[in-house]
Structure formats: C-alpha cells, structure tokens
Amino acid sequence: MKILVINSGSSSLKYQLFNMETENVLAKGLIQRIGIDGSYLEYESGEGEEIVIEKDIPNHKVGIELLIETLISKKHGVLANMDEIEAVGHRIVHGGEAFAESTIIDDQAIKKLEDVADLAPLHNPPNIMGIKVCQELMPDKPQVGVFDTAFHQSMPEKAYIYALPYEYYEKYGVRRYGFHGTSHGYVAKRAAKMMDQDLSELKIITCHLGNGASVAAVKNGKSVDTSMGLTPLEGLVMGTRCGDIDPAIIPFLLEKEDMTPSEIDNILNKESGLLGVSGVSSDSRDVEDAAAEGNHQAEIALELFDYRVKKYIGAYTAAMGGVDAIVFTAGIGENSIDTRANILSGLEYLGVELDKEANDCRGKEVLISTDDSKVKAMIVPTNEELVIAKDTMELVK
Numbered sequence: 001m002k003i004l005v006i007n008s009g010s011s012s013l014k015y016q017l018f019n020m021e022t023e024n025v026l027a028k029g030l031i032q033r034i035g036i037d038g039s040y041l042e043y044e045s046g047e048g049e050e051i052v053i054e055k056d057i058p059n060h061k062v063g064i065e066l067l068i069e070t071l072i073s074k075k076h077g078v079l080a081n082m083d084e085i086e087a088v089g090h091r092i093v094h095g096g097e098a099f100a101e102s103t104i105i106d107d108q109a110i111k112k113l114e115d116v117a118d119l120a121p122l123h124n125p126p127n128i129m130g131i132k133v134c135q136e137l138m139p140d141k142p143q144v145g146v147f148d149t150a151f152h153q154s155m156p157e158k159a160y161i162y163a164l165p166y167e168y169y170e171k172y173g174v175r176r177y178g179f180h181g182t183s184h185g186y187v188a189k190r191a192a193k194m195m196d197q198d199l200s201e202l203k204i205i206t207c208h209l210g211n212g213a214s215v216a217a218v219k220n221g222k223s224v225d226t227s228m229g230l231t232p233l234e235g236l237v238m239g240t241r242c243g244d245i246d247p248a249i250i251p252f253l254l255e256k257e258d259m260t261p262s263e264i265d266n267i268l269n270k271e272s273g274l275l276g277v278s279g280v281s282s283d284s285r286d287v288e289d290a291a292a293e294g295n296h297q298a299e300i301a302l303e304l305f306d307y308r309v310k311k312y313i314g315a316y317t318a319a320m321g322g323v324d325a326i327v328f329t330a331g332i333g334e335n336s337i338d339t340r341a342n343i344l345s346g347l348e349y350l351g352v353e354l355d356k357e358a359n360d361c362r363g364k365e366v367l368i369s370t371d372d373s374k375v376k377a378m379i380v381p382t383n384e385e386l387v388i389a390k391d392t393m394e395l396v397k
C-alpha cells in the first residue's frame with residue numbers, strides 16, 4: 001500500500017510518499033513559495049536523487065498537480081500511475097475538542113475543521129486547502145486527517161482549563177490544547193519499546209525540542225499535561241517564541257511602545273525566544289557558537305532554554321507522581337549534546353544518571369542514562385510523517 005503524506009502550509013507544502021509494506025520513503029520533498037514569485041518544487045527519490053523544478057505555482061492545486069506529475073514521471077518518478085496512491089494523510093495543526101484521534105475526512109469533518117479554524121487562523125485554513133485540493137484531484141481516494149492536538153485530548157480538566165472567567169472557555173474554546181501530539185505519542189511508544197516495558201505502565205516525560213518546543217507528561221500511554229496551550233506560544237523558550245511570561249507584560253508593552261495587538265503578537269511569536277534574548281539567531285547552533293565565543297546574551301539564552309525544560313520536568317514528575325523515562329526528540333533534542341546534558345544535570349535526585357559517553361551522539365535512538373540509572377533517559381528521533389502514514393493505513397484498511 002502506498003500512502004502520500006501532506007503537510008500543507010500557507011506558502012509551502014511538505015510531502016512524503018510511503019511504501020507501507022516496508023515503511024520506506026519512496027520520495028519526499030517540498031513545494032516552496034506558493035503564490036509568490038520564484039516558486040519551485042524540491043523532490044528527492046528514495047534512492048537519494050534530488051531535483052528542483054522551478055515553475056510558476058500560483059496556488060496549492062497547481063502545486064499538488066506538479067507533485068503528482070513528478071511522482072509518476074518516467075524520468076524521476078517512483079509510481080507507474082496516480083492510482084497507486086491508495087490514500088492521503090494530512091497533518092492538521094488544530095483539531096480543537098472535535099478530534100481526539102485521526103479520522104477519515106468527509107464533509108462533516110471539513111465542517112468541524114472550519115469551525116475550529118479560528119483557533120489556528122494561520123495553520124488550519126491552508127491545511128484544509130490541502131485536503132480540498134486532494135479531494136478534487138483524487139476524488140475516489142480516502143483523505144485522512146492527523147491532528148497535532150489529538151494526543152493531548154486526554155488531559156484532565158485541571159490541566160487544560162485556564163484560570164480565566166469560565167465563560168471564555170464556553171464561548172470561544174479558550175483552553176489549553178497542546179501540540180506536537182503526533183511526535184510526543186510516537187516517541188513515548190518507542191521509549192517503552194526500548195525499555196521493553198508496557199507503555200500502559202510507564203510515566204514518561206517527552207521533550208520535543210525543535211524550533212518549536214514542548215514537553216509532555218505521558219502517564220500510562222496518555223498525555224496528562226503538556227507545555228503548549230491554546231496556541232503553540234505557551235511553555236518552553238523556543239527559536240523565536242517567548243513561551244511562559246507574565247501576561248501583564250502585554251498591556252505594559254502595548255502602552256510603553258505604543259504597539260498594536262498584532263505587533264505584540266509578532267514580537268512574542270517571531271522576535272523572542274533564543275533569537276530575542278541572544279540577539280544572534282533563532283537557530284540553536286548559531287547561538288551555541290556565539291556562546292562559545294563568550295557572547296553573554298547567547299549564553300543566557302541557552303541557559304534559559306535548558307532551565308525552562310528542567311523546571312517542566314520537575315513539574316511533570318510531580319504531576320505524575322514520579323517518572324520512569326525522559327525522552328529527547330526533534331532538532332535540538334536529537335542533536336544538541338550540551339542541551340541534553342545541561343537539562344539532566346542536577347536531576348540526579350530524581351534518579352536520572354547521565355551516561356556522558358552514550359550522550360555523545362546525535363540523531364540516533366539510544367539510551368543515554370547509565371545502566372543503573374533508576375530513571376531512563378533516551379534520544380528518540382521523531383517521525384511524525386510515518387505516524388501519519390500508519391494512522392492513514394489503519395483507517396483505510
């Protein structure tokens with residue numbers, strides 16, 4: 001069975017084509033600058049052949065048509081014809097309270113998605129657009145939606161209700177939803193496998209540390225808390241997002257700097273985090289380089305990043321009444337040796353002991369705690385696309 005996975009953004013679209021018998025990626029790539037001058041499609045076959053097709057791509061429909069043409073092209077393609085694609089799995093950012101699991105998208109599901117689009121105005125509309133275009137181009141193929149929020153729908157009310165007037169939850173759905181759910185769910189499952197134990201008996205803290213970053217408390221296989229909230233802005237320090245701050249800072253700055261709500265929104269989402277504090281870059285590698293050269297703001301930015309994760313680990317250990325494993329994933333979690341070491345240092349009292357040699361590694365699924373460490377620590381490279389493909393296969397089988 002061949003499944004196409006699509007992550008449709010407003011001006012870009014990522015895709016991967018899976019052969020589900022082997023779980024191999026047959027082809028993958030990216031469409032960039034949709035609706036903007038200089039648009040192009042990047043394509044990489046499973047064998048590693050890479051091509052770039054520069055073409056005017058005014059909208060998602062033209063982009064997905066080009067993508068399908070490439071997949072079936074005689075020269076670079078990996079499919080004999082489009083019919084070989086049995087289903088399409090779509091990454092959807094926000095499922096609100098309507099979607100607690102992956103689902104086949106029918107008219108009713110589209111309607112529900114449009115109802116929650118308010119909660120993710122930048123992400124959900126292009127996600128929905130990707131689905132509609134695929135429905136149009138492949139009318140007899142099932143479309144499946146996999147939601148970033150779904151895994152966290154198991155959180156108890158005390159973890160998701162904000163201490164605001166309750167009417168805002170009732171009227172607008174203002175509550176915590178959490179994101180990166182596909183990743184947190186996947187790495188927790190892998191961690192249980194690595195420990196050769198049942199996920200349903202474990203307390204796991206998963207740290208998804210990428211450009212966007214979040215922590216989740218996964219108790220008995222279910223998310224019971226996570227650091228992102230109504231939007232992905234809450235929680236950890238991120239590449240350009242501030243994470244937790246005193247909300248009173250917002251009216252204070254609005255007044256002092258004479259800003260509009262959208263200007264402050266831009267500052268909190270795009271100009272804060274590692275970038276804002278370091279003044280150097282949102283990319284942790286650049287910040288690490290600057291810190292190594294003695295740049296104080298870069299040093300502080302990294303310390304803040306690590307300290308925030310450490311505090312969440314403490315909080316979630318308390319929330320779950322203990323912890324059996326701490327998992328690191330995504331760009332920084334998988335690759336930054338220092339970040340993992342700094343986060344875990346000082347947590348020996350919880351029973352975590354880092355194996356420095358094992359931690360000296362990047363991007364591999366490995367245990368990084370010592371053999372006799374009571375709490376296990378590990379790196380698990382995330383694979384959200386594979387989860388989307390698997391969920392899609394399960395639903396259409």
Ligand code: ADP
Pocket residue numbers: 209210211212239282283284285286330331332335336362
């Ligand atoms: P997202 O998917 O949220 O855009 P990623 O998971 O790709 O983000 O993570 C991006 C972050 O990971 C960047 O801060 C980058 O510096 C960091 N990163 C990626 N590769 C490495 C590496 N080899 N060493 C250190 N950090 C890395």
